[in-house]
Ligand code: HEM
């Protein structure tokens with residue numbers, strides 16, 4: 254048995270039982286972060302804070318929300334919005350955070366792509382991040398069902414129909430997912446369960462995994478330099494703080510992180526109080542009606558690019574293209590054949606690829622919002638094809654890259 | 658030892674998956690409420706009426722004399738005749754991803770706002786992405802009435818010849 258001595262302080266008492274000093278070192282004060290980074294490395298912390306905002310606002314919404322097809326709409330739009338003191342605040346925080354979280358996720362992803370932070374031991378960081386993206390998407394979709402407005406209903410109808418997999422006609426699978434022939438009570442209650450329990454649990458587990466995958470390779474830096482973390486941290490601990498290429502996660506890096514978080518939160522609450530409209534679709538202020546489709550349906554802005562890849566093709570080809578778009582990002586570490594993990598700006602053809610992909614996704618997003626008519630259909634089709642061609646070309650572009 | 662443990666765990670795992678799968682199945686009450694009777698003698702010509710069956714919209718369009726006269730062979734095969742009236746009767750959900758297309762009387766055609774699909778007055782696709790004509794619900798003709806959810810000989814024939822799924 255381990256040997257315990259009489260504690261000299263609360264800290265010592267805990268230390269003997271839980272080794273809190275050692276844990277603190279591993280997780281914070283001796284978790285080394287390169288100095289050569291910029292504000293884009295704070296996006297992970299911004300995401301963690303946004304998730305906390307979603308969790309807290311969600312808990313308050315949960316106290317009045319009713320997952321019943323007859324009352325759900327009114328419990329959100331009447332009880333929460335008008336009756337509950339500050340109910341509108343939780344709803345605006347929740348809605349704005351659900352939208353902004355995707356903006357930050359996209360910035361976070363494209364930062365990773367730009368700096369090559371998915372290579373040389375960082376593959377698992379990328380893969381766990383993509384799993385987070387997928388579960389966040391499912392979380393946002395299931396949450397969107399809950400107010401049971403027209404958009405909830407019709408988005409539920411269209412997205413669950415995707416599982417019939419076009420020409421395979423798996424209508425039984427679709428009815429199984431819904432628990433009914435159309436989205437109805439069984440559907441609402443099970444998506445409610447997914448939204449407030451199973452998916453948040455999965456997200457929390459994945460956030461833990463994401464952090465764990467960072468611990469050994471450490472974060473990348475602005476030049477993709479391979480830092481000898483043992484040597485640099487020794488230098489730091491020996492007193493040469495200025496000469497060392499690294500700093501402590503806490504409190505040094507944290508204080509920088511939190512400054513970015515501070516600016517972010519000012520922007521965030523500006524949106525919550527003055528510009529919340531973009532996060533609440535006006536069509537969803539009509540209660541669900543299974544006999545009337547709204548004139549235009551489109552998903553929230555963060556799903557538009559993949560929706561636009563589905564839209565211009567006939568059903569089977571559209572589904573294959575859509576499936577391709579869903580999984581292809583996951584494979585990025587293996588499709589990029591170059592040995593270099595340096596910023597895109599120094600990687601020749603890859604730099605063109607990076608900007609082309611970013612612009613293509615912005616074009617897809619814009620076209621996804623516009624009605625599928627005339628010139629917009631054509632631009633959407635070209636952009637969707639370009640997306641596929643870019644990814645197929647990636648291994649060939651990077652194969653020939655010279656070692657930097 | 659390991660194998661015995663694995664076997665017990667395997668049986669338990671399969672059992673739980675079966676229970677979980679079954680719990681997600683539609684309830685018996687949902688499945689039972691699946692029949693609707695329509696009186697086909699009351700529909701006006703050339704006007705689209707929407708009925709409801711299993712929560713889904715059902716399009717009923719009594720064809721005009723002009724429509725009946727210009728029917729092609731494939732359109733005739735989809736025609737539902739009750740007494741001397743001809744109908745286009747179908748599940749009013751786009752066969753792409755399930756939105757309800759809007760009927761535009763002036764063009765005698767349907768436009769789906771979701772992804773731009775189009776259908777003609779007989780229910781056939783005129784513009785993709787929808788992969789096939791409107792699905793026809795199981796029906797049985799009883800005099801001037803039509804029971805949705807029951808399979809009559811006319812429906813069985815359409816199903817066998819692949820006109821509907
Ligand atoms: C992972 C992050 C989350 C995302 C992306 C997300 C997304 C959403 C979205 C898009 C809505 C519809 C917003 C609206 O129309 O007001 C919603 C509603 C809701 N969410 Fe979340 N959510 C998240 C986490 C949570 C958590 C952790 C809980 C509670 C445990 C929660 C509870 C609720 C409730 C009760 C509603 C319905 C009320 C309403 O529609 O305003 N959410 N969520």
Ligand code: FES
Pocket residue numbers: 751752753754755756769770771772773774785786787
């Ligand atoms: S649902 Fe009608 S075109 Fe997609």
